[in-house]
Amino acid sequence: MDLSGRYSYSPLLRWNPQVEEYFIRAYGADHFSRISKALTRPSCYSCIRVNTLKTTTDDVIQKLLAIIQNSGSSEADVASSVKGRLQNGTISESQIPGLEYVVFVKGSGPHTIDYGYEPDKPPKEVIVSRKCAEAVLRGAQVYVPGVMACSSHVEKGDVVAVSVAVEQPTLDGGWGLGITRGTVLQGSQTDPYYFERSGLYIGQGTAMMSRAGIFRASEGIAVDMHNRIFQLPSFYDVLEGEIFLQNLPSIVTAHALDPQKGERILDMCAAPGGKTTAIASLLRDEGEVVAVDRSHNKVMDIQKLAAEMGLKCITTYKLDALKAVRRKNESNDEPNMCNSKDNNYITSQTSDSMKLHKEVPSIAAEGLNGDKSCKEKVSNEKGVERTYVSKADTRKNMRRMRNGPGRNQCLGGRAENSKGFSPNSFDRVLLDAPCSALGLRPRLFAAEETIQSLRNHGKYQRRMFDQAVQLVRPGGIIVYSTCTINPGENEALVRYALDRYKFLSLAPQHPRIGGPGLVGRYEFPDGYVE
Numbered sequence: 001m002d003l004s005g006r007y008s009y010s011p012l013l014r015w016n017p018q019v020e021e022y023f024i025r026a027y028g029a030d031h032f033s034r035i036s037k038a039l040t041r042p043s044c045y046s047c048i049r050v051n052t053l054k055t056t057t058d059d060v061i062q063k064l065l066a067i068i069q070n071s072g073s074s075e076a077d078v079a080s081s082v083k084g085r086l087q088n089g090t091i092s093e094s095q096i097p098g099l100e101y102v103v104f105v106k107g108s109g110p111h112t113i114d115y116g117y118e119p120d121k122p123p124k125e126v127i128v129s130r131k132c133a134e135a136v137l138r139g140a141q142v143y144v145p146g147v148m149a150c151s152s153h154v155e156k157g158d159v160v161a162v163s164v165a166v167e168q169p170t171l172d173g174g175w176g177l178g179i180t181r182g183t184v185l186q187g188s189q190t191d192p193y194y195f196e197r198s199g200l201y202i203g204q205g206t207a208m209m210s211r212a213g214i215f216r217a218s219e220g221i222a223v224d225m226h227n228r229i230f231q232l233p234s235f236y237d238v239l240e241g242e243i244f245l246q247n248l249p250s251i252v253t254a255h256a257l258d259p260q261k262g263e264r265i266l267d268m269c270a271a272p273g274g275k276t277t278a279i280a281s282l283l284r285d286e287g288e289v290v291a292v293d294r295s296h297n298k299v300m301d302i303q304k305l306a307a308e309m310g311l312k313c314i315t316t317y318k319l320d321a322l323k324a325v326r327r328k329n330e331s332n333d334e335p336n337m338c339n340s341k342d343n344n345y346i347t348s349q350t351s352d353s354m355k356l357h358k359e360v361p362s363i364a365a366e367g368l369n370g371d372k373s374c375k376e377k378v379s380n381e382k383g384v385e386r387t388y389v390s391k392a393d394t395r396k397n398m399r400r401m402r403n404g405p406g407r408n409q410c411l412g413g414r415a416e417n418s419k420g421f422s423p424n425s426f427d428r429v430l431l432d433a434p435c436s437a438l439g440l441r442p443r444l445f446a447a448e449e450t451i452q453s454l455r456n457h458g459k460y461q462r463r464m465f466d467q468a469v470q471l472v473r474p475g476g477i478i479v480y481s482t483c484t485i486n487p488g489e490n491e492a493l494v495r496y497a498l499d500r501y502k503f504l505s506l507a508p509q510h511p512r513i514g515g516p517g518l519v520g521r522y523e524f525p526d527g528y529v530e
């Protein structure tokens with residue numbers, strides 16, 4: 001029997017049938033099929049944003065080359081782990097105008113792997129969960145919790161083939177993983193998911209524990225992946241504070257916002273802070289970036305990243321972006337709504353500005369003729385005075401000062417609560433909205449999203465956008481971005497914004513990477529028109 005197809009990597013992404021039909025209608029069958037296939041693979045480039053406040057692009061390239069060559073670098077330990085993965089890699093400075101501080105490192109793949117199959121002597125195997133496999137495809141190792149099943153008699157040091165169990169249809173019409181953790185594999189067709197795992201082999205590795213150890217331990221590396229389908233460099237812990245690994249569309253999003261020194265910027269859904277720190281760097285740390293997120297722990301992550309990158313102009317708050325506009329009775333300021341009739345906005349829309357990057361589409365909505373009054377409020381000081389802190393929070397803070405940090409404040413820091421901000425109080429607002437994330441890759445399963453769940457994302461995003469519009473000053477800029485391919489969360493939001501807020505218009509964006517956005521309409525079976 002020819003089993004070369006079985007021990008290969010040729011996944012087919014599963015979608016909810018209605019969602020698939022909707023995307024095919026939006027993109028066309030061929031284009032959607034290419035998108036769907038591309039989503040199953042990692043990007044062949046790693047993208048590094050250089051922290052130009054601490055170092056230079058040339059310096060980073062030199063250091064990375066030194067690490068690869070393992071030439072007396074103080075990061076020798078890391079070097080040895082990076083080296084193997086970078087042998088085929090090339091490092092280059094971005095040629096995109098304005099993005100000279102971005103470095104690309106090329107990976108390779110997909111590679112064909114010889115799993116050593118011989119008739120009647122199948123290789124020893126490990127099955128991992130889908131999430132684990134997606135991480136492995138991005139360059140991670142196989143950690144103990146990700147292992148679902150393992151051949152009998154696997155000992156430490158054995159070479160194992162690694163495949164993935166992807167969700168399958170269940171009898172009740174849903175999707176499930178019908179495999180019990182700890183299952184013993186026989187290498188035969190009676191193994192769980194035997195046929196379903198055909199074409200889902202993601203590489204070969206060395207078992208770091210015996211089979212018993214893998215299922216007894218609660219943490220640690222189970223399989224050291226030495227032979228991968230995709231070889232991507234891993235820069236975990238390398239040049240900390242000097243570089244930040246970030247997808248190119250995220251870097252472009254910060255550029256689209258075009259922050260200017262001294263401005264006051266709001267990042268409405270900021271954690272873990274990738275775009276916040278990109279904006280602060282573009283400001284050269286001069287101005288104020290107010291970064292909010294609704295999760296306390298995630299706000300702490302932003303603080304940690306800002307400290308690591310040496311950025312001081314970032315102020316963080318825990319805040320629900322749906323309540324980002326301070327209520328009138330909590331403010332002394334008279335709200336100066338930017339949609340008041342007195343504001344004489346000019347709407348200019350060019351077809352050019354509809355060319356949105358698909359992975360992270362963004363619009364810059366600009367009121368061209370607004371007043372710039374909020375500029376003078378900007379300083380490099382923390383913007384605590386601009387946010388309302390309740391009496392309860394003040395009491396809590398005093399208690400904390402007396403008693404020291406609580407369990408959640410183990411870093412010594414804390415996330416200040418905010419009750420929101422005054423209307424028109426920001427020069428620019430980034431709304432990097434929570435979304436269906438259907439543009440993130442590699443992805444091995446996509447059928448969990450339904451038409452209804454996609455529509456709910458859209459509703460949530462529109463409510464957030466309604467807040468963003470109020471917070472930006474007349475003449476200011478809003479950038480909206482997602483990491484999904486769902487037009488209902490991208491182009492449809494842009495349509496909503498322009499229809500509902502006549503004073504908004506699309507603004508040019510630099511740099512512009514990718515093609516134009518989609519134009520059209522879709523009528524759902526329930527009559528809903530998008």
Ligand SMILES: C[S@@+](CC[C@H](N)C(=O)[O-])C[C@H]1O[C@@H](n2cnc3c(N)ncnc32)[C@H](O)[C@@H]1O
Pocket residue numbers: 250268269270271272273274275276292293294295298319320321322432433434435
């Ligand atoms: C796409 S991620 C943001 C990524 C971030 N901008 C970056 O570049 O690192 C979306 C974030 O929105 C946050 N979020 C979701 N709902 C929120 C809400 N109602 N208010 C504030 N943040 C929210 C999530 O906690 C998550 O961190």
